[in-house]
Amino acid sequence: MAVFTAVTDTQLAHWLHDYDLGDVVDFRGIQSGIENSNFFLTTTRGEYVLTIFEKLTAQQLPFYLDLMRHLASHRVPVPDPMPRKDGALFGLLHGKPAAIVTKLDGAPELAPGVEHCTEVGQMLARLHLAGRDFSGDQPNLRSLPWWEETVPTVAPFLDGAQRELLESELAHQQQFFASDDYAALPGGACHCDLFRDNALFAHASPETGHTVRLGGFFDFYFAGCDKWVFDVAVTVNDWCVDLATGELDIARAEALLRAYQTVRPFTPEENRHWADMLRAGAYRFWVSRLYDFYLPRSAELLKPHDPGHFERILRARRAGVPDALHAHAHRSCN
Template identity: 55%
Template sequence: MAVFTTVSPEEASALVQRLQLGTLVDLRGITSGIENTNYFVTAEREGRRTEYVLTLFERLGFEQLPFYLHLMKHLAGRGIPVPDPKADASGEILHAVCGKPAALVDKLRGSHQLAPSNVHCHQVGAMLARMHLAGQDYPRVQPNLRGLPWWVETVPSILPHLDGAQRQLLEDELAFQRSHAQSPAYLALPRGPIHADLFRDNVMFEGDTLTGFFDFYFAGVDTFLFDVAVCLNDWCTDLDSGRLDEGRAQVFVAAYQSVRPLTHDEVRLMPALLRAGALRFWISRLWDFHLPRDAHMLKPHDPGHFERILRQRVETPWHPEP
């Protein structure tokens, strides 16, 4: 993520020693993303070097973070490949660095697959379903903090920055989603902890083998179908046009259903949730683009990308094949 808070080697070294991970060897800021401060941390213990990711949370507070960190612990304990937060001698996995809440987690092996094929989509779909099932007995509860209430709160602050056609699209879609969220079918959709941000740059592969999901700091309890829709809007979408690649989308959903079959209502409501996923990220990118915070190495994403996706999902609804 972008570097909003500068962490000195001395501060990073103190954390590494407190967690009994050895001696700090290297500290490098990570430029991708726009929510938190992230660094790669390399530590050496008994001649062996290990890489970690240090995250300082810029918007989330100490009271919210246990949900995310313990969810990662929970999933890791059930065989889902996610970064495991490091604990101090007392077992605490939420720390303080530079006066801000922080966590140090394992760095996953491999690299991003930014041009996914059917092979990659199949693996992500199946693992997403495994993750949803593994999280069903997670005891902590926290809503998706970037869900509908946040959209309603945020839209008025970004409307003045849009042209007439954009304002119309945003207001119309928000009204549609508010109405849809009150429908009995939507309220009955299966729910549980979801990732809510599982884009191509939040999954790692070694070759064609998936090695893990990471960046759970938008996670929350919401519909599983919303998680599927967010993935389809990224993993199975042409980045230039915003069109859904139906071949990849069908492979993704089929792989998901091989682990957790979708209900009849989930299949029926897929078009509305694809629109919801596009709206969520259009709003957040507009907000970050027009109302940015100061940060070193900040690279805000183009809001137009999700505007194109939303228009495509409205114009061309998609249902998975039976």
């Protein structure tokens, strides 16, 4: 994936006049991502990532940057946006909003084990608690209202069985979202997209006794205010599944849930509707992948993700959550 908006050394030097980050040592494009132009930036003051936002507007961006700044100030390892000399967290580069954030340590772990899921579960709970006093208030933009808007546009592309699954699950989630139990679920700022490629791991120091060390979470540009258990369900549906079948890996799922709930135990309502939220998390990404596959927004989405992956996950969650996972969640909230 190429950088969509190129930046010359001269343009970079001129733009950095508005920052107090020292002199440029190295600057190079990051050949990944499907939404934005990203660059590694090393200066005499440290290592950073410069992002030019190809879709997000200057009006949309503050929520995400303010959230990251808030979490970083609460010692949650996330990219910390660097303020300009005027205090703003972003500026315009080539007429597009752009920001500089600190570079996290480590690399993604695309084949996570129990130890990785333990680190992720604990840090996700810390993130949720750290966001309780965050003043931003933007809903998850890929939640029920977006599903209701999008499902009619993708349904015509599906066969009969797929369409029945799409529409019946939407009806189930509409009923769930309208319930008193759903209203009682605790929530706040959520990552909403915490897949295994949105976390970094570094080598742990031998004296810590841990085999892995979480470098941090990144890519907060789908974040929003939602139910915390939804965020946990999205995370489990990626970190704790067999990629070929979509079935839950019980050992990884139990490790993530146990670690999360040592920091923030589930409420009775969260435990009661854990299976519903696993279905909601799978549905959100099945719908978005169907949309990207059949109605690609523009040429930069060169290779849309396979919608079939989350169709399999949704079917597996509708078939039932393993008893062991239910039992663990029940013990953890009492």
